[in-house]
Amino acid sequence: MRTLPTVTPTPEQLKVLADVKPGFRIIRGAAGSGKTTTALLRLKEQIRVRLDRRERLGHDAPVRVLVLTFNRTLEGYITELARNSAPQDDALDLEIKTFSRWARSLVGRVDIVGGDETSAMLRPHTDGFATNRQHEFFVDEVQYVMGRFEYDPVNFDPDDLSGYLTVDREGRGKAPRVARPTREKLIYGAIPAYMDSKRQRGKIDWSDLSMLAAAAASYKAYDVVIVDEAQDFSANQIRAIQQHLQDPHNTTFVLDAVQRIYPQYFKWREVGINARPEIIHTLKTNYRNTAEIAAFAYPLVNGLPLEDDGTLPDFEACRRSGSKPLVVAGKYSDQLRIMIDRLELTADLENDSVILLQTRGGGWFSEARKVLAQRVIPYCELTRQNEWPTGPEVAALCTIHSAKGLEFDHVLLPGLSQRVTPHGTDDGDADLERLRRMMAMAVGRARKSVMVGYKPGEESSLIGLLDPSTYELVSA
Structure with missing residues (x-):
């Protein structure tokens, strides 16, 4: 399965890389603005600076580097990318983990309650x-x-x-x-x-784990830390990270509050970080999406509270144009048939990557598995996997939550029904706002094309938010 292509730093990114002074840095940007790429380029530069400093000062301790991701799928993806970014050096101690796996390494063996168990209690x-x-x-x-x-x-x-x-x-x-x-x-x-x-x-639960990690003895202090998708980290998770930093340190938070899909929120001053303008880098150019994809995503988040660290998708900031996204109305099997027919006609399935997303996992992928097998399209499953697949798979199946931070050429979102996107009807309903952010995040994973499907009469209310002028509608 393909990952991000190797890139040459842009002028926008070079400004971030040149900022090597110790302390906290915040990288903001909308989907497609190159936040993860910039973070990895920054990681490589910070490691170089720290290794040079270690050699110059004659220190014996290794340069300790920590990269934290929100979920296991993103951990596997970042690990695969970082292998090409970080130098092979015995003086480098590099960890790439989810927050929960890192916190457990500090706290020791603990039994975490599951979501259903928390709900029942x-x-x-x-x-x-x-x-x-x-x-x-x-x-x-x-x-x-x-x-x-x-x-x-x-x-x-x-x-x-x-x-x-x-x-x-x-x-x-x-x-x-x-x-x-x-x-x-x-x-x-x-x-x-x-x-x-x-x-x-x-x-204990995940919040308790953060507090215990903050209080745990620090057996190593980190020189360089990168926190990806930081908008979905809690204040107490950030506090835990701060307790295990070297003095001096270089810590970078990469985020876009518009893409927040978990119930986390805090202001930087609450965790003792003075978010002065000089420590904030905002990426504006959209390098991933076509203008048509950005325009399709825009109504999903337009009008939502932007918050301090949020950035709306800007189709005028896109570097490329392409075809309009496709919206397919019909039975689920017909949605898949039309989407794959379109891919086989228009995509380069020898080299392009395809992600088929669902709001839920498990049996919700049964029909997709069957159809991909019938079409002889090699696929893998990414949800909750912490090893990035390195085989020849063209397509991947994944929940929307696990797709955070990833990138693919083509994104398929079939079966977008109200049943899988329930929410309240009040103005400003929290569940509806979360779903809007989640779908915009999913659409923003795409480089070349987006296809969304629903069954007429059962469609999600999210479909009604889309601007018909931004997509092609096909009825099965």
Whole structure:
């Protein structure tokens, strides 16, 4: 499976690479602006500078470098790319891990509760103020609170979370509204009960893991750190990273808040980082998408809260043009047939990469597996894989969540129904905002073409947000 092509740094990227002073740096940019490429080029330059410094000063300790990704699929992808970026040097100690794998290496063996288990433990304590449909929203809200505010998971004190009572809940939408009485029920009722349930089971959750990693003894301090897709890291994850930095250090956060799809939000000052203009680099040119793809994605995020680190896709900043995205209306099997017929007619399947995305995994890919096998199109599965496939596969199957940060020539999004994209109907609904960001992120993975499919009468409300002038509609 192909990865990003080797690139020559652009003038925009060279400015970022030339900034070698120690401290924190923030790289912002919309989908396709070369954030990951720039981060890897910066990684290579920072390693060179640190290795030269080590030799000049006669230090014995290795140069310790950490690259953190949000999920396992992106970890495998970045690892494959970094092999071509980092020098082979015995004085270099390079780690590329998901945050959770890195944190576990600090904390030791722990038993993490799963999402369904967390939901079940919280349900008895949200029934008093949440409808059945709102329950999962409040599960996310608990994760939001426990990711943003510091607390002690061993000797839990709900007053540590009291900042939540008055904080502006940016990043969580306007609906459902969470008034102060409900916030009090969460931090003085639901969350303490949840903490007790975990303790009785001898388990922790991902927020607890961040706090434990922050408190863990630092057996190594990192000289260079790159945090990719940082918009989906919590404040407590960032705090944990900060506890394990060398003095001086070079730490780079790569992000676009518009692509945030998890219930995380914080302001840089909350984690002790002064986001002065001189430490922020904004990438504006879209090197990945065609102008037509960017224009197709734009309505999905236009009007959403932009936030400090967000960047809207800009079709005027694209370097290339191409065909309009294809929207296919019909049964799921017909959607796949038309999409693959179009690929076989227009794509170079000897050299191009294809990703078929679904909002959910498992059996949702059954039909796609069957069709690809019938068409004799080699494929692999990427979801939650931490080893990037290096075989001759042309196509890949992946959930949208696991596709964060990846890049492909052609993106297929069949089966976009309301069933797999449920949300509330209120203005500013948090679930709808998340889905809009998620679909825009998925579309933004494409270099050459995008195809979206739905069954008439069952289509996701996201289809109605698209601008008909930006796509070609085909009915099966």
